[in-house]
Amino acid sequence: MEIQIEFGGFYGFHDDYIQDRCDTLSIDTDVVNWHRTFVQYSVAWVHRFTDMTGIELFFIGLDSPRYYNYRTDNIMAKVLPDVVKYLMTYINDEFKEWANPQLTSCSGFHSLYNGIDDLIERSKDDDNDKAILLGMVCNYLIEVMEVNEDIHELEYDIIELTDKTTNDE
16 A cells, blocks of 8 residues: 655755755755655655664655745655554544544645544555555654654755756656
8 A cells, every 4th residue: 555654845944954954964955866865765754664663664756846835845655554553553542632623624724634533544445545644654653753853964965966867866
């Protein structure tokens, strides 16, 4: 199953750490292949998530918005069936308390779900809803297990542009 993880994205969060690494290594940001560096960073981030949570995910790609005014980048990851079952064990009262406000309509926001219990019920019959639920579980674990804390220690490569590449590759 493929899920999307809201890991913090590159606009105003993880890109700051890449910028800091470029400064430390004296790499001119004009020669950085940002797309390929973001992929390298995301793969390393997925490994970090797996190490910190014990939940094995496989990097598929990045889902980056055309404009960053509504959301930021998400990591697309593959989850194996045994891991799906394991992730479902995190759906408890604490998770529901964390997740419910995100799925409850309020002024300026109309939710497609009537709270977390509605999503849980729908996920029993719909793989798209299950993928949304599992992504939310991962987002919850990012917060609870502080996956993004001390993220400056993440190991990844800064990829520089060559004569044959652009920042779209």
